[in-house]
Amino acid sequence: MFKRILKTGILTEALPAATDGDEARRLHGEILRILGRALTIREVDAGSCNGCELEIHALNGPYYNIEGQGIKFVASPRHADMLLVTGPVTRNMENALRIAYDCTPDPKLVVAVGDCGCGSGEVGKLFRPNYATCGAVENVIPVDVFVPGCPPTPQALLQGILAAVNRQRG
Amino acid sequence: MLFHAEPIEFTAQHGSGAPVWRGRAADGEDLLRFAISVHRHGGRIAALWGSDERQRSGGYCLQCVFGLDEGHAWLSLDLPADNPTYPDLTGIFPAANRMQRATRDMVGIFTVGGDQRPWLRHGAWPADWYPLRHDAGDATDFANAPSDYDFVKVAGEGTHEIPVGPIHAGIIEPGHFRFSVVGERVLRLEQRFGYQHKGVEQRFIGMDVATGARLVGRISGDSSCAYAWAYASAVEAACGIVPPPRALGLRALMLERERIANHLGDLGMLGNDAALSFGLIQFFRLKEDWVRLNARVFGHRFMMDRIVPGGVALDLDAPALRLIVEQCETIEHDVRELKSIYDEHAGLQDRFMTTGTIDADLARELSLTGMAARATGIILDARAHRQGYTPPPPYAVLGVRPATDERGDVAARAAVRFMEIFESLRLLRELAVGLAAGAVRTDIFPTAAGEGLGVVEGWRGEVLVGIALDAAGRIATAHAHDPSWQIWPALEHAVLKDIVPDFPLINKSFNLSYSGQDI
Numbered sequence: 001m002f003k004r005i006l007k008t009g010i011l012t013e014a015l016p017a018a019t020d021g022d023e024a025r026r027l028h029g030e031i032l033r034i035l036g037r038a039l040t041i042r043e044v045d046a047g048s049c050n051g052c053e054l055e056i057h058a059l060n061g062p063y064y065n066i067e068g069q070g071i072k073f074v075a076s077p078r079h080a081d082m083l084l085v086t087g088p089v090t091r092n093m094e095n096a097l098r099i100a101y102d103c104t105p106d107p108k109l110v111v112a113v114g115d116c117g118c119g120s121g122e123v124g125k126l127f128r129p130n131y132a133t134c135g136a137v138e139n140v141i142p143v144d145v146f147v148p149g150c151p152p153t154p155q156a157l158l159q160g161i162l163a164a165v166n167r168q169r170g
Numbered sequence: 171m172l173f174h175a176e177p178i179e180f181t182a183q184h185g186s187g188a189p190v191w192r193g194r195a196a197d198g199e200d201l202l203r204f205a206i207s208v209h210r211h212g213g214r215i216a217a218l219w220g221s222d223e224r225q226r227s228g229g230y231c232l233q234c235v236f237g238l239d240e241g242h243a244w245l246s247l248d249l250p251a252d253n254p255t256y257p258d259l260t261g262i263f264p265a266a267n268r269m270q271r272a273t274r275d276m277v278g279i280f281t282v283g284g285d286q287r288p289w290l291r292h293g294a295w296p297a298d299w300y301p302l303r304h305d306a307g308d309a310t311d312f313a314n315a316p317s318d319y320d321f322v323k324v325a326g327e328g329t330h331e332i333p334v335g336p337i338h339a340g341i342i343e344p345g346h347f348r349f350s351v352v353g354e355r356v357l358r359l360e361q362r363f364g365y366q367h368k369g370v371e372q373r374f375i376g377m378d379v380a381t382g383a384r385l386v387g388r389i390s391g392d393s394s395c396a397y398a399w400a401y402a403s404a405v406e407a408a409c410g411i412v413p414p415p416r417a418l419g420l421r422a423l424m425l426e427r428e429r430i431a432n433h434l435g436d437l438g439m440l441g442n443d444a445a446l447s448f449g450l451i452q453f454f455r456l457k458e459d460w461v462r463l464n465a466r467v468f469g470h471r472f473m474m475d476r477i478v479p480g481g482v483a484l485d486l487d488a489p490a491l492r493l494i495v496e497q498c499e500t501i502e503h504d505v506r507e508l509k510s511i512y513d514e515h516a517g518l519q520d521r522f523m524t525t526g527t528i529d530a531d532l533a534r535e536l537s538l539t540g541m542a543a544r545a546t547g548i549i550l551d552a553r554a555h556r557q558g559y560t561p562p563p564p565y566a567v568l569g570v571r572p573a574t575d576e577r578g579d580v581a582a583r584a585a586v587r588f589m590e591i592f593e594s595l596r597l598l599r600e601l602a603v604g605l606a607a608g609a610v611r612t613d614i615f616p617t618a619a620g621e622g623l624g625v626v627e628g629w630r631g632e633v634l635v636g637i638a639l640d641a642a643g644r645i646a647t648a649h650a651h652d653p654s655w656q657i658w659p660a661l662e663h664a665v666l667k668d669i670v671p672d673f674p675l676i677n678k679s680f681n682l683s684y685s686g687q688d689i
Contacts, residue, residue: 001448001511001515004452004507004508004511005448008452008455011455043340043341044337045337045341045342045343045344045366046344047344047365047366047368047685048343048366048391048685049388049389049390049391049685050343050390050391050392050683050684050685051388051391051392051394051472051474052391053341053342053343053391054391054392054435054472055471056341057341057435057454058454058457058458058461060450060454061450061451061454061455061457061458062451062454062455062458063455063458073340073341075339075340076339087366088368090365090366090367090368091292091294091295091314092292092294092316092336092364092365092366092367093336093344093365093366094294094314095314095316096336096337096344096365100337116388122384123384123388126373126381126384126385126388127368127373127388129310130308130309130310130368130369130372130373131294131295131301131306131308131309131310131312131369131372132294132301132367132368132369132372133368133369150388150474151391151471151472153471
């Protein structure tokens with residue numbers, strides 16, 4: 001196991017010079033510069049198809065290394081600076097989402113993730129409000145930043161998180 | 171065609187998909203007798219839903235699909251509008267319970283006796299309003315009055331209840347788990363789902379099949395290809411179309427890439443849940459490499475919208491196929507090394523072995539399919555040959571070897587994932603090298619009524635999509651079934667000999683879909 005760890009090396013620095021890697025590195029620098037401290041995020045799946053969750057999970061992998069930039073996912077909204085919310089808010093999750101928002105102490109940020117969570121594009125129309133869903137996250141709680149995509153890539157998620165923090169600072 | 175000498179006439183569905191037979195039950199007794207016969211011959215209940223057929227027959231219709239050795243038998247039962255009831259199948263197939271309750275919530279047809287608790291309706295719409303009835307209308311202004319749920323209570327000295335969810339500690343879909351515990355020992359686990367219910371079945375009504383394809387691939391994002399293929403298969407059966415062989419080969423390529431992506435992620439998560447974050451980092455690196463190649467070659471990290479009715483939406487050229495084959499080599503080498511590290515890591519195996527155990531008898535009783543069933547020793551895989559069953563193209567010629575492990579615990583489910591990765595890598599190489607030449611898509615313009623059922627071995631198990639088209643060729647009903655319906659109840663049994671802190675590991679070892687089931 002240790003041999004493999006040594007052989008693998010630190011992937012966050014050893015990225016090939018492809019657009020993927022460069023963009024992630026630039027974002028890391030930006031996040032550190034602007035944040036200068038840790039950010040805690042509480043993820044709330046308010047009705048997604050689980051596609052966005054796959055990309056949010058990827059942020060914890062070695063290429064994106066979100067924890068290495070001081071950004072951590074936490075288990076309770078009470079520990080969170082930011083809510084990262086996916087899905088077209090099902091009516092069965094409406095109450096839970098509001099409670100999570102209310103439990104998050106100020107100052108707080110909300111980032112809506114995905115075309116259905118943002119109510120954008122063709123997919124936003126596919127998941128328009130009906131008897132079972134409230135539609136876009138902003139229909140239920142105030143949203144600071146929108147990260148559309150189906151699902152948005154990990155880079156897009158990092159950019160959205162950064163934009164939210166930027167907005168709060170500025 | 172008759173099954174087991176039961177007097178219901180079934181006709182074979184045409185098309186290139188998995189073998190399906192279509193029949194109609196004369197009455198509730200007929201259905202019950204057939205279900206009993208299926209059970210006696212070792213069969214399963216595969217899916218159950220309802221539809222509003224008042225325009226056709228003046229009543230409603232119960233749709234049941236049974237899994238047999240030969241394939242799937244799709245049986246319908248017409249129900250009169252003034253008495254839309256049918257016999258409770260739970261006594262024969264426990265897996266019917268939640269499906270029956272969900273069907274009542276959606277269409278308002280219900281069993282005589284049995285569990286009448288709502289499943290999908292948590293109080294966001296009235297009890298006497300049914301979203302799939304044609305006269306339901308576009309209701310968005312019902313009061314949201316969350317109702318209490320009748321959990322079975324466990325009483326006794328020192329017992330406690332631990333409610334978990336719908337929002338969970340990690341990055342995961344919402345659902346509720348009600349534990350009854352004494353100390354750390356789990357006495358009982360009861361699940362309540364429906365938090366992901368988006369009313370997808372109602373959204374399908376009136377859609378054209380192309381838009382329907384975009385929606386079906388977003389019911390359970392991690393199984394987008396499996397759903398899209400099952401849907402396309404159903405639409406093709408309804409229209410009498412057979413996609414070209416190159417399209418079928420490309421579909422299988424995508425499905426196997428989806429299978430491997432999920433297994434890589436899960437093996438990482440399993441390591442993480444047993445405190446071996448080395449495993450998380452190593453497998454997430456491989457998974458990221460994997461989905462980046464998907465983006466490069468298919469234009470989407472999860473290949474959404476690439477499988478369409480009539481074929482596939484894009485072709486792969488020789489360089490792309492070469493990249494796929496090359497990646498198979500590097501991934502295989504890495505996964506073999508990681509497997510030996512996992513196998514020899516005492517701490518990890520101590521957590522994995524004998525945790526979350528279910529056995530083959532339970533798996534059969536609960537109508538399990540897929541990886542969870544195979545990890546109890548059951549040899550069942552829709553891609554593989556078995557007595558009386560030929561898998562659909564392109565799998566028929568590939569000789570898929572189902573991965574099984576009799577232990578039924580977390581270790582077995584990890585072992586099956588490793589085996590399936592290696593087998594799928596082999597399939598990818600064969601598919602890439604042996605891809606037929608020619609077109610990748612047949613034009614499909616539905617202009618008439620029809621129906622079809624598609625069945626695909628998704629990475630969790632059998633994904634089914636049943637379609638009915640109206641006279642204008644638009645969707646009249648579309649029902650997508652996730653294998654998680656059957657497997658979630660198995661999790662309630664798997665935790666019984668374990669402690670609460672083992673739950674995340676056991677849950678992850680199944681990794682079931684909430685959104686797929688909640689529909």
